[in-house]
Amino acid sequence: MKPGFRHFNIKLNLLFCLLLLYVFSSAQEEKTVRDLNLWTEVKLEKKIVKGLYLSAGQHLRLFKDFTQVDDYITELELEYKINKNFTLGAAGRYTKNRHYDDIVENDYRYDFYLGYDGKLSPKTKLYYRFKYQKEFYGSGVFDPHLHYYETTFRNRIKIGWELNDNHRFYSSAEIFRLSKKSREPFFDKYRIFIGDDILTGFGEFDLAAGLDHELNTKNPCTCFILKVVYKISL
Incomplete structure (x- = not known):
């Protein structure tokens, strides 16, 4: 079997397994909401000084089966690479958010994160990220006494494998722990992705398929996600 076909077959099998997981997890509860989502982003990144990067991203997301x-979503992010293993970052974003009941609101969020990456082997890397985020719903005023907000703690583990100079396959898993006024902190959802970071002469593409599943709620939503990200370094 040719190497190219073998790697394509591996990716196809992984995608098939992901689809089976989606169907299985959605069937576990009679009242589960199932949906297909498309997440797209165009991102511009600029090196400010050594180790410090500024990026701007514009997202468009579709739901209700596309x-x-x-x-x-409009997002600004500042990232500083402390050394070859550790990274600090901060970001702010504005979201025009449409809910399943068609109510539209303006949401604002800021977050801080700490990242780690290290080699497991010459071609395999381990990534970990802890992120703290706070999101305010329906208002542009950051006042917790006047407006509804939620705080989320996110832990993500990612394994990357470098096939060649152009393709870097990865899988990731992330758990969300939510804190809000109406109840004690709880695990809100998990998210998994399988994807390929593709390096080209005109930018970088991130193509992935994933699942986002809600936890600890009466009618959980399970979303199958197709993700397409295009990044340009200026």
Whole structure:
């Protein structure tokens, strides 16, 4: 079997397994909401000084089986690479968010994160990220006494494998722990992705398929996600 066909077959099998997991997890509860989502982003990144990077991203997300716009997201991010293993970052974003009941609101979020990456082997890397985020719903005023907000702690583990100079396959798993006024902190959802970072002469593409599944709720939503990200380094 040719190497190219073998790697394509591996990716096809992984995608098939992911689809089976989606169907299985969705069938576990009679009232589970199932949906297909498309997440797209165009991202511009600029090196400010050594180790410090500024990026701007514009997201468009579709839901209800790709038939309606879910979110318009504008995001600014500042990232500093402390050394070859550790990274610090901060970001802010605005989201025009449409809910399943078609109510539209303006949401604002800021977050801080600490990242780690290290080699497991010459071609395999381990990534870990802890992120703290706070999101305010329906208002542009960051006042917790006047407006509804939620705080989330996110832990993500990612394994990357370098096939060659152009393709870097990866799988990731992330758990979300949510804190809000109405209840004690709880695990809100998990998210998994299988993807390929593709390096080209005109930018970098991140193509992935994933699952986002809600936890500890009466009618959980399970979303199968197709993700397409295009990044340009200026």
